[in-house]
Amino acid sequence: MDTMQLAGNVERIRDRMAQAAIRAGRQPEDILLCAACKAQPSELVKVSAGLAIDVFGENRAQELSAHLNGGAFAGKPCHFIGSLQTNKVRQVVGKVGLIQSVDRARLLLAINTEAARQGLVQDILFEINLAGEESKAGAKPEDLKSLLEIAAPLHGVRVRGLMAIPPVTADGEKARPYFSALRELMVQARLWGLTGSHFDTLSMGMSGTYEAAILEGATLVRVGREIYGERR
Numbered sequence: 001m002d003t004m005q006l007a008g009n010v011e012r013i014r015d016r017m018a019q020a021a022i023r024a025g026r027q028p029e030d031i032l033l034c035a036a037c038k039a040q041p042s043e044l045v046k047v048s049a050g051l052a053i054d055v056f057g058e059n060r061a062q063e064l065s066a067h068l069n070g071g072a073f074a075g076k077p078c079h080f081i082g083s084l085q086t087n088k089v090r091q092v093v094g095k096v097g098l099i100q101s102v103d104r105a106r107l108l109l110a111i112n113t114e115a116a117r118q119g120l121v122q123d124i125l126f127e128i129n130l131a132g133e134e135s136k137a138g139a140k141p142e143d144l145k146s147l148l149e150i151a152a153p154l155h156g157v158r159v160r161g162l163m164a165i166p167p168v169t170a171d172g173e174k175a176r177p178y179f180s181a182l183r184e185l186m187v188q189a190r191l192w193g194l195t196g197s198h199f200d201t202l203s204m205g206m207s208g209t210y211e212a213a214i215l216e217g218a219t220l221v222r223v224g225r226e227i228y229g230e231r232r
C-alpha cells in the first residue's frame with residue numbers, strides 16, 4: 001500500500017460517506033470516519049493520519065501503546081474498539097477518547113474505578129450483540145437497560161451511545177436490519193430516562209456496509225480494509 005493508494009482510498013470513502021449522508025438528508029460533517037488500524041505498521045498508520053480520517057480505532061491494548069509511543073496518530077484522537085479484558089483496563093483508560101466495546105458490568109466497573117483513580121471521566125459506548133452470535137462480544141439487547149442503570153450513578157464513566165458489529169457481510173442491504181435495530185435500541189434507551197443529553201453516538205458500519213449504516217443513522221463508521229487493504 002503506497003501513499004497515493006491510501007489517499008485515493010480515503011478520498012473515495014469520504015465521497016461515498018458524503019453521498020450516503022445527503023441521501024439520508026443528513027450533514028456529511030456529522031459522521032466521523034474511524035480508521036480501524038489493527039495489524040497495520042506504525043509507519044502506515046502515521047501516513048494515514050495525514051488524510052481525512054477523524055479518529056483511529058485500536059483493537060488491542062498492546063498495539064495502542066505501541067502506536068501511541070511511536071506517535072502514529074500524529075495528534076489525532078483514538079478510540080478503543082476491540083474486546084477488552086479487565087486486566088488491560090489500565091492501559092486504555094485515559095489514553096483514548098472513547099472505549100466503544102463495553103459489554104458487561106464487570107468491565108464497566110473496572111473502567112470506572114481506573115478513571116476515578118486517574119481523576120477523569122472516560123467516555124464509553126455499550127457494544128450490543130444484535131444477532132446473538134455466540135462467537136462475538138457484545139451485550140444482549142435485553143441487558144442494555146441494566147447496564148445503563150449500573151452506569152447512571154458512576155462518576156468515572158459517561159455513556160455516549162451504542163456500537164455493534166453485525167454478522168459479517170459485504171452487502172450493506174443485508175446488514176441494514178441490524179443497523180436499524182441498533183438505532184431503535186438507542187431511541188428506546190433514551191425513553192428509559194437513564195441517558196443524558198450526551199447520549200449521541202451510534203457506531204456502526206465497516207468496509208462494504210458503511211453507506212447502509214449512514215442511511216440508518218450511524219454517527220461514526222469504522223473502516224479498516226477499504227483504507228489499508230486486506231490484513232496480513
Ligand SMILES: *Cc1c(COP(=O)(O)O)cnc(C)c1O
Binds near residue numbers: 036038082206222225
Ligand atoms: C477490524 C474492525 C473494523 C473494520 O473492519 P473492516 O472489515 O476491515 O473494515 C470495524 N470494527 C471493529 C470492531 C473491528 O475490529
